Amino acid sequence: MEKFIKHTGTGTPLRRSNVDTDQIIPAVYLKRVTRSGFEDGLFAAWRNDPDFVLNNDAFKKGTILVAGADFGTGSSREHAVWALQNYGFKVVISSRFADIFRGNSLKGGLLTVILDIAEVEALWAAIEADPNTAITVDLESRRVNYGDKSLPFDIDDYTRWRLMEGLDDIGLTMKQTDSIDSFEKTRPTFKPKTLPIRS
Amino acid sequence: MGKTLAEKIWAEHVVRQVEGEPDLLYIDLHLIHEVTSPQAFDGLRLTNRKVRRADLTIATEDHNVPTLNIDKPIADPVSKLQVDTLRANCKEFGIRIHSLGDKDQGVVHVVGPQLGITQPGMTIVCGDSHTSTHGAFGALAFGIGTSEVEHVLATQTLPLQRPKTMAINIEGSLKPGVTSKDIILAVIAKIGTGGGQGYVIEYRGSAIRALSMESRMTVCNMSIEAGARAGLIAPDQTTFDYIKGKPHAPEDFDAAVAYWSPLFTDKDAQFDAEVSLDASELEPFVTWGTNPGQGLPLSGKVPNPAEITDTEARSAAERALVYMGLEAGTSLKSIAIDTVFLGSCTNGRIEDLRAAAEILKGKKIASTLRMLVVPGSARVRLEAEAEGLDKTFIDAGAEWRNAGCSMCLGMNPDQLAVGERSASTSNRNFEGRQGKGGRTHLVSPLVAAATALRGTLSSPADL
Numbered sequence: 001m002e003k004f005i006k007h008t009g010t011g012t013p014l015r016r017s018n019v020d021t022d023q024i025i026p027a028v029y030l031k032r033v034t035r036s037g038f039e040d041g042l043f044a045a046w047r048n049d050p051d052f053v054l055n056n057d058a059f060k061k062g063t064i065l066v067a068g069a070d071f072g073t074g075s076s077r078e079h080a081v082w083a084l085q086n087y088g089f090k091v092v093i094s095s096r097f098a099d100i101f102r103g104n105s106l107k108g109g110l111l112t113v114i115l116d117i118a119e120v121e122a123l124w125a126a127i128e129a130d131p132n133t134a135i136t137v138d139l140e141s142r143r144v145n146y147g148d149k150s151l152p153f154d155i156d157d158y159t160r161w162r163l164m165e166g167l168d169d170i171g172l173t174m175k176q177t178d179s180i181d182s183f184e185k186t187r188p189t190f191k192p193k194t195l196p197i198r199s
Numbered sequence: 200m201g202k203t204l205a206e207k208i209w210a211e212h213v214v215r216q217v218e219g220e221p222d223l224l225y226i227d228l229h230l231i232h233e234v235t236s237p238q239a240f241d242g243l244r245l246t247n248r249k250v251r252r253a254d255l256t257i258a259t260e261d262h263n264v265p266t267l268n269i270d271k272p273i274a275d276p277v278s279k280l281q282v283d284t285l286r287a288n289c290k291e292f293g294i295r296i297h298s299l300g301d302k303d304q305g306v307v308h309v310v311g312p313q314l315g316i317t318q319p320g321m322t323i324v325c326g327d328s329h330t331s332t333h334g335a336f337g338a339l340a341f342g343i344g345t346s347e348v349e350h351v352l353a354t355q356t357l358p359l360q361r362p363k364t365m366a367i368n369i370e371g372s373l374k375p376g377v378t379s380k381d382i383i384l385a386v387i388a389k390i391g392t393g394g395g396q397g398y399v400i401e402y403r404g405s406a407i408r409a410l411s412m413e414s415r416m417t418v419c420n421m422s423i424e425a426g427a428r429a430g431l432i433a434p435d436q437t438t439f440d441y442i443k444g445k446p447h448a449p450e451d452f453d454a455a456v457a458y459w460s461p462l463f464t465d466k467d468a469q470f471d472a473e474v475s476l477d478a479s480e481l482e483p484f485v486t487w488g489t490n491p492g493q494g495l496p497l498s499g500k501v502p503n504p505a506e507i508t509d510t511e512a513r514s515a516a517e518r519a520l521v522y523m524g525l526e527a528g529t530s531l532k533s534i535a536i537d538t539v540f541l542g543s544c545t546n547g548r549i550e551d552l553r554a555a556a557e558i559l560k561g562k563k564i565a566s567t568l569r570m571l572v573v574p575g576s577a578r579v580r581l582e583a584e585a586e587g588l589d590k591t592f593i594d595a596g597a598e599w600r601n602a603g604c605s606m607c608l609g610m611n612p613d614q615l616a617v618g619e620r621s622a623s624t625s626n627r628n629f630e631g632r633q634g635k636g637g638r639t640h641l642v643s644p645l646v647a648a649a650t651a652l653r654g655t656l657s658s659p660a661d662l
Contacts, residue, residue: 017511018392018490022629027610031277033237033284045631070393076328078344096393099428100328104344158220173354176215180356183214183225188458190449191227192316194295195254198446
């Protein structure tokens with residue numbers, strides 16, 4: 001995974017709340033067996049609307065999506081994260097994210113940043129007034145900086161460290177194989193197994 | 200201080216606990232399907248990793264599979280590739296799979312319980328947000344993304360931050376015609392789509408205890424629609440009786456019951472949040488908008504966004520009414536429906552089919568709509584056919600299909616057309632969820648059946 005330390009880019013204002021993963025990428029686009037090529041499915045239904053923000057040339061270069069509350073609700077599809085990344089987004093800012101989406105994003109290196117709803121509103125206003133507003137999302141100092149604003153955000157130390165090092169979670173867990181081996185010896189024997197098949 | 204049920208299960212599965220790091224949790228059962236697994240298997244191959252416990256893993260085909268002509272090759276080449284990829288991956292890594300045509304093929308959350316591999320006190324994961332369904336057995340069960348699928352395949356564990364706990368207490372008796380689907384729709388309307396965020400919900404109280412296992416599964420299934428990754432119910436005699444005799448029920452059943460019996464929240468345990476509902480006040484519920492929290496009793500009217508004080512909720516309601524093609528103040532029961540969908544991991548089990556069939560028996564569905572009946576699994580389909588339910592549905596004018604997720608998420612050919620309106624027993628009324636431009640009203644199987652007969656949103660009491 002690519003390291004994430006700091007990203008500077010421009011913002012794309014998505015003034016909608018409850019953006020569910022079916023909107024981020026509808027199910028018909030989930031049939032690929034790769035991790036790439038999902039950008040065409042991103043907000044597929046909404047992109048038919050010429051007034052939709054992704055169709056606005058002023059925001060074409062945006063790499064930081066700024067969305068309303070409860071972003072990423074619904075399905076566990078990690079394709080939603082891949083679609084945002086494949087399209088070119090590096091960061092999503094919202095006042096609240098759905099749990100599974102947030103977990104997926106932080107596993108995959110798409111930084112999800114939680115700001116107050118009032119701060120999101122102010123950021124929307126700034127981007128809409130000047131789409132070229134430079135926004136820096138600094139994971140090291142845990143701050144979003146734009147104009148004369150410097151907004152702190154929360155992220156737990158462990159996740160921050162893992163993202164800044166670009167570490168693969170599986171590799172980290174593999175180092176604990178001994179603990180997993182000994183745990184397995186303590187499991188009750190009546191716990192179900194899928195093999196051999198009983199019917 | 201005592202522990203909540205979720206905390207007990209969590210503690211039983213901690214492999215490693217270090218200050219400042221997520222807990223490493225052991226996973227007892229990993230369910231997989233064709234949509235969220237291919238990239239995980241690719242990851243294993245790229246890193247030369249093996250599947251650690253194929254004997255704790257099981258696969259089925261459900262999300263994209265057709266519900267017609269299942270004896271023929273899948274017509275959509277992209278869907279076919281995805282299913283073929285799952286089959287090849289399972290073969291390569293020695294994983295049990297139930298493919299189309301097999302009696303245990305079906306929606307992954309219907310398959311686990313019917314095989315008896317879903318049991319109390321377990322940790323269960325699947326690359327699907329409705330994994331919370333298995334919480335009905337007193338298991339800690341939650342949906343994961345594809346990176347986590349790969350992590351579980353490789354290590355049989357997951358690093359996880361400990362969630363907060365929420366009690367939802369539902370006391371009292373349900374009125375006739377009110378079901379567990381109405382309970383959960385009312386819960387989501389009350390706490391909102393983000394209300395359960397960061398929590399594991401435990402459903403408690405006399406109304407929950409009185410529910411059958413299948414009804415409990417419906418409640419736990421939609422926990423994610425309230426934002427909670429997991430929802431569970433303490434196991435009791437109803438749970439044990441359901442598991443007994445299932446193919447993978449423990450051979451030493453008494454030992455298992457002894458292990459399961461202390462799985463309840465201690466009297467002196469503290470939840471981080473508590474919510475209460477009176478079951479006797481509930482009515483058949485229906486959603487009017489485009490998220491599952493936008494629901495009301497069926498006797499109500501489409502709300503007027505101007506009367507909503509919260510600005511974000513108001514603009515969401517305004518958008519929803521435009522998308523749904525509804526006018527504020529319209530009586531919900533006057534809304535005409537084009538398609539009734541009975542099925543899904545929420546309401547595609549045998550009890551759901553029985554309940555709907557009882558209403559349809561000897562009657563005809565309205566000529567203005569179509570009704571799709573999609574059993575949750577091939578086993579449910581066989582059971583229904585043995586009881587003659589298929590004949591009831593077909594005689595009423597409904598379509599009797601094969602098992603799969605079908606129109607719940609519109610990934611296979613079963614989709615709504617643009618502007619078409621459904622009454623659906625599934626779990627999500629998101630824009631375009633059941634097909635691009637489709638409009639969804641979430642309902643119980645009883646409301647689905649009554650609606651099919653009358654052509655407009657209806658409860659059995661309206662017949």
